[in-house]
Amino acid sequence: MTLFSDTLSEDSERGLLERLHIDWPLLLGILVLCACGLAILFSATEQSTGQVERQIFRLGLALGVMILIAQIHPEHLRRWSPLLFLLGVTMLVAVAMTGEIGKGAQRWLNLGVLRFQPSELLKLAVPMMLAWFFSGGTLPPSLPRILVGVIITAVPVLLIAQQPDLGTALMVTSAALVVLFMAGLSWRLIAVLGGLAAGGAPVLWYLMHDYQRQRVLTFLDPQSDPLGAGYHIIQSQIAIGSGGIYGKGWFHGTQSHLEFLPERSTDFIFAVLGEEFGLVGILVVLAVYLFIIFRGLYIAVHAHNSFSRLLGGAITMVFFVYLFVNTGMVVGLLPVVGVPLPLISYGGTSLVTIMAGFGILMSIQTSKYSQSR
Amino acid sequence: MLDAKFNDPRGEARLFTRRVILSGLVAILCLAAVVARLVYLQVFNSEHYRTLSEDNRVRVEPLPPMRGLIYDRNNVLLADNVPSYSLQIIPGKVDDIAQTIDALSRLININDVDRQRFERLRRQHRRFDGVPIRLDLSDTERARFAVHSHRFPGVQIHAELLRYYPFGVDTSHVLGYVGRINEREMERIDPSAYAGTSHIGKIGIEKAYEDALHGKVGFQQVEINARGRVLRTLEEQLPTSGEDLVLFLDIDLQQDIMRAMAGKRGAVVAIDPNSGGVLAMVSTPGFDANLFVDGISVKDYVALRDSIDKPLYNRAVRGQYPPASTIKPFIGLGGLASGAISFRDGKYCGGYFQLPGHSHRYRCWKRSGHGTLTVTDAVVQSCDVFFYRLAHDMGIERLDRFLADFGFGAKTGIDFADELGGLLPTPEWKERVRGRPWYPGETLIVGIGQGAFLVTPLQLAAATAAMANHGTYFQPRMVQAVRDPSTGLVHTTEAVSHRIAVDGEAKWQGIVDAMALVVEGSRGTARRIRNRLIRIAGKTGTAQVFTIGQTERYNEAQVAERMRDHALFIAFAPIEAPQIAVAVIVENGRHGGSTAAPIARQVIDSYLLKRRVEPPPPPGADADGD
Numbered sequence: 001m002t003l004f005s006d007t008l009s010e011d012s013e014r015g016l017l018e019r020l021h022i023d024w025p026l027l028l029g030i031l032v033l034c035a036c037g038l039a040i041l042f043s044a045t046e047q048s049t050g051q052v053e054r055q056i057f058r059l060g061l062a063l064g065v066m067i068l069i070a071q072i073h074p075e076h077l078r079r080w081s082p083l084l085f086l087l088g089v090t091m092l093v094a095v096a097m098t099g100e101i102g103k104g105a106q107r108w109l110n111l112g113v114l115r116f117q118p119s120e121l122l123k124l125a126v127p128m129m130l131a132w133f134f135s136g137g138t139l140p141p142s143l144p145r146i147l148v149g150v151i152i153t154a155v156p157v158l159l160i161a162q163q164p165d166l167g168t169a170l171m172v173t174s175a176a177l178v179v180l181f182m183a184g185l186s187w188r189l190i191a192v193l194g195g196l197a198a199g200g201a202p203v204l205w206y207l208m209h210d211y212q213r214q215r216v217l218t219f220l221d222p223q224s225d226p227l228g229a230g231y232h233i234i235q236s237q238i239a240i241g242s243g244g245i246y247g248k249g250w251f252h253g254t255q256s257h258l259e260f261l262p263e264r265s266t267d268f269i270f271a272v273l274g275e276e277f278g279l280v281g282i283l284v285v286l287a288v289y290l291f292i293i294f295r296g297l298y299i300a301v302h303a304h305n306s307f308s309r310l311l312g313g314a315i316t317m318v319f320f321v322y323l324f325v326n327t328g329m330v331v332g333l334l335p336v337v338g339v340p341l342p343l344i345s346y347g348g349t350s351l352v353t354i355m356a357g358f359g360i361l362m363s364i365q366t367s368k369y370s371q372s373r
Numbered sequence: 374m375l376d377a378k379f380n381d382p383r384g385e386a387r388l389f390t391r392r393v394i395l396s397g398l399v400a401i402l403c404l405a406a407v408v409a410r411l412v413y414l415q416v417f418n419s420e421h422y423r424t425l426s427e428d429n430r431v432r433v434e435p436l437p438p439m440r441g442l443i444y445d446r447n448n449v450l451l452a453d454n455v456p457s458y459s460l461q462i463i464p465g466k467v468d469d470i471a472q473t474i475d476a477l478s479r480l481i482n483i484n485d486v487d488r489q490r491f492e493r494l495r496r497q498h499r500r501f502d503g504v505p506i507r508l509d510l511s512d513t514e515r516a517r518f519a520v521h522s523h524r525f526p527g528v529q530i531h532a533e534l535l536r537y538y539p540f541g542v543d544t545s546h547v548l549g550y551v552g553r554i555n556e557r558e559m560e561r562i563d564p565s566a567y568a569g570t571s572h573i574g575k576i577g578i579e580k581a582y583e584d585a586l587h588g589k590v591g592f593q594q595v596e597i598n599a600r601g602r603v604l605r606t607l608e609e610q611l612p613t614s615g616e617d618l619v620l621f622l623d624i625d626l627q628q629d630i631m632r633a634m635a636g637k638r639g640a641v642v643a644i645d646p647n648s649g650g651v652l653a654m655v656s657t658p659g660f661d662a663n664l665f666v667d668g669i670s671v672k673d674y675v676a677l678r679d680s681i682d683k684p685l686y687n688r689a690v691r692g693q694y695p696p697a698s699t700i701k702p703f704i705g706l707g708g709l710a711s712g713a714i715s716f717r718d719g720k721y722c723g724g725y726f727q728l729p730g731h732s733h734r735y736r737c738w739k740r741s742g743h744g745t746l747t748v749t750d751a752v753v754q755s756c757d758v759f760f761y762r763l764a765h766d767m768g769i770e771r772l773d774r775f776l777a778d779f780g781f782g783a784k785t786g787i788d789f790a791d792e793l794g795g796l797l798p799t800p801e802w803k804e805r806v807r808g809r810p811w812y813p814g815e816t817l818i819v820g821i822g823q824g825a826f827l828v829t830p831l832q833l834a835a836a837t838a839a840m841a842n843h844g845t846y847f848q849p850r851m852v853q854a855v856r857d858p859s860t861g862l863v864h865t866t867e868a869v870s871h872r873i874a875v876d877g878e879a880k881w882q883g884i885v886d887a888m889a890l891v892v893e894g895s896r897g898t899a900r901r902i903r904n905r906l907i908r909i910a911g912k913t914g915t916a917q918v919f920t921i922g923q924t925e926r927y928n929e930a931q932v933a934e935r936m937r938d939h940a941l942f943i944a945f946a947p948i949e950a951p952q953i954a955v956a957v958i959v960e961n962g963r964h965g966g967s968t969a970a971p972i973a974r975q976v977i978d979s980y981l982l983k984r985r986v987e988p989p990p991p992p993g994a995d996a997d998g999d
Contacts, residue, residue, distance in 0.1 A: 046465065046502070048496070049496060050496035138381075138385075139385045139388065139389075140388065178396070181392060181396070182389060182392045182393065182396070184385075184388045184389070184392060231433065237414060237422065238422050238425045238426050239426070240411065240414050240415060240422070241414040241415055241418050241419055241421065241422025241423070241425075241426075242419065242422040242423040242425065242426035242427075243415055243419075244415055244416075244419040244423065245415060245416060245419070254426055254427075255426055260426075274411070274414075274415065278415060279411055279412065279415040279416065282408075282411055283408070286404060286407075286408070289404075290400075290401075290404065293397075293400055294397065297393050297396065297397050300389075300393060301389070301390050301393050306382075306385055306389070309386075309389050310389075313389070313392075313393055313396065317396055317400070320400045320403075323404075324400075324403045324404065324407070327404075327407045328403075328406075328407060331407055331410045331411060331414065332410065333406060333407065333410055
């Protein structure tokens with residue numbers, strides 16, 4: 001567990017990484033995962049150098065964002081939280097009114113040269129806002145403050161859900177729940193919330209779009225629609241199962257290379273990993289994920305104030321939710337929700353958000369040193 | 374820190390640590406569930422799934438829909454789909470690609486452009502996708518390859534339906550074009566709806582009606598062997614073709630206008646004042662949209678993009694010009710409607726106008742002055758001083774409100790991608806953009822359609838149509854009907870219109886009469902287009918060119934030519950029962966009366982005189998206009 005102690009950093013001279021406000025165990029985990037991801041992507045895209053190059057470019061960009069954000073002191077982040085939140089909600093309203101149609105859903109805001117998905121911003125802005133709000137009072141929070149917190153969450157979540165972007169709405173909600181939980185929500189209230197959620201499910205069902213209902217139904221019985229949505233689940237399970245313990249080898253996954261497996265470079269890339277590298281490969285990758293998650297939780301526990309603690313904990317656990325929802329979907333434990341495998345799936349939008357989150361974690365961790373000096 | 378005194382930082386931290394540990398445990402439990410599931414799949418049922426994967430012989434392949442066709446008002450086909458054959462190499466199946474290409478080039482003509490495109494596309498495709506090395510093979514070339522195909526494993530002929538625009542350059546700006554889907558578009562579209570489709574509407578009608586034209590993708594279930602070759606089709610769900618569009622456009626008129634505009638830069642828009650339907654929309658110079666369908670070569674594209682004449686630029690909907698004197702009938706009507714003047718009121722023109730208390734002289738184009746004029750005289754002779762005075766009397770707010778009613782200063786909302794909205798200057802606009810207050814002198818300049826005031830040819834034609842029909846502004850539209858090719862069901866589009874508030878038919882008639890005198894009067898600025906067959910009402914305009922941009926590498930003669938004034942003309946005919954309203958802009962054409970008006974006359978003649986015996990209406994099209 002030497003990785004989780006900061007004696008090394010405190011005793012040695014301030015190295016380059018520290019001066020750049022970089023937490024090296026976290027960076028190491030991220031880089032290892034990205035490297036694994038590129039290797040899998042190279043195979044999943046039939047060795048398309050073009051796509052891999054684009055992904056490397058995106059990774060570089062996202063890492064740049066991470067380093068940039070790591071330079072911002074958590075105290076500044078705290079002060080900006082309400083502003084960032086208001087900005088995000090304003091943009092969501094703007095999207096609802098003027099947004100470009102993308103994938104049959106309104107998600108994008110066109111800023112001239114740049115198209116931007118404001119719901120991504122909310123994945124960070126909501127936990128920041130809640131951490132700001134709860135850290136301003138006693139913890140655990142009183143019931144009225146919890147209700148305010150629920151309202152803070154509900155406004156953007158409803159706006160995102162009506163776009164409709166169920167995946168993102170789910171991620172933002174889970175971020176809020178994590179903050180509430182870590183703020184010390186009493187078990188009795190947790191039970192009440194759980195009850196409400198169970199009661200709300202039928203309402204949610206009523207509000208869902210047809211294609212979303214279809215996904216849930218297909219999840220419950222994939223065989224019912226083997227050519228439609230169920231095709232994804234069946235094919236991904238065949239891919240993973242046929243990989244066995246040691247896998248079929250790099251570039252030798254028949255499921256992915258004969259194009260049976262849809263979305264193999266994006267949402268279902270985990271199945272390619274399972275087919276080509278087997279259980280062993282998956283366990284190695286999951287271990288790296290777990291390492292990153294535990295490092296994040298460690299940073300949160302050792303943070304200096306409740307804002308940093310709540311935010312750090314939320315960012316880390318949202319990363320975990322990403323991982324769980326995606327892998328759960330691919331192995332057939334959870335319904336098909338459009339959530340990518342963090343740091344590995346092809347695509348850039350959520351990558352930047354995730355890396356920005358890591359930037360905040362690094363800022364929390366490294367500012368501790370500068371304070372103690 | 375509102376409740377700071379109740380804070381118990383240590384207790385908080387302890388509570389938090391407990392919660393974090395719980396969270397970590399939950400994470401481990403959840404991942405353990407995933408791992409358990411993986412063990413179930415990969416250890417205990419591995420054999421089962423391995424068999425399934427080896428027997429996995431059934432693949433679902435998309436069947437792309439046929440793109441909807443586009444017809445003109447007389448059912449002449451404007452956008453077709455034609456089979457095109459390309460020669461493809463599957464890089465994953467060829468050992469030495471360079472050598473294969475060399476061997477192919479001895480059989481079929483393959484030039485450097487083809488090789489470059491192949492290299493470029495190869496990077497965008499997966500290894501087992503076909504990448505085109507030659508497009509558009511002739512029948513002979515196909516036959517020649519077929520004979521030798523055994524020598525080329527991994528090389529195949531690929532057939533697909535490609536968009537073809539039979540009228541080429543004549544319809545490029547009005548239809549727009551399709552092109553290969555790029556990465557940006559990829560993010561916007563539903564990938565499964567576009568599975569198997571390689572093209573998408575890029576601009577114009579092709580883009581605006583993408584959803585209707587595209588159709589619905591079908592799927593087929595095919596059995597393949599272990600090497601991925603298709604053995605037979607097991608089941609299929611056929612695609613649904615995209616819907617056909619029937620335009621208001623008259624291709625004969627469109628072509629006549631292209632001929633009349635040959636060698637000129639500018640735009641012509643003709644609108645049916647009874648429906649708002651766009652009869653013709655021309656922007657010259659044009660380009661051949663067919664070049665873009667299957668990927669334009671870099672050389673061709675650079676030539677088009679860098680041409681000083683900007684052929685890719687759709688002047689009809691994106692060109693923004695000062696309306697100049699063509700705005701005068703509208704402002705004259707505004708003066709009458711607001712009660713600022715009556716038909717009998719005279720205003721004196723002494724060659725210039727001065728604002729009270731200012732020394733600056735706002736000059737009339739006629740230095741010696743027009744003397745005392747009524748509004749009719751002022752429109753006919755295009756007197757500037759009259760309209761300076763009128764604009765000054767009305768004030769900018771009333772002026773703006775009235776002009777906005779004619780659609781100036783805002784996008785028309787036409788069913789066409791990427792139009793611009795022009796600019797109707799207002800005090801708020803100036804405050805916002807320039808950060809300065811509005812000066813009274815600027816009101817005068819708006820009164821003669823110069824200064825910051827900008828309109829698109831489309832806006833000008835739509836406003837002229839509203840003048841022609843005495844006050845009903847129709848939102849211009851391209852498509853009159855959407856037709857489902859499989860069921861034959863036709864859905865006609867509906868006109869969107871509003872009334873322009875002017876009390877009294879006499880005021881409309883008076884301004885229309887003045888516009889008639891522009892053509893028919895002895896002092897009319899467009900008297901050269903007078904004719905006995907059709908009575909035309911019109912108004913000339915001459916817009917000053919202030920800037921020309923990017924002059925560095927052009928020679929002086931060209932620059933001088935491009936500094937000349939733009940020539941404008943708006944017209945409608947026949948006056949008694951207008952069937953066509955038209956706006957003509959000839960860049961650097963100098964005078965509206967001598968350059969633009971004769972073109973408008975040709976447009977009107979073409980539409981009203983040269984027309985064939987009444988053609989059969991397109992099926993289902995309702996009886997509008999003609």
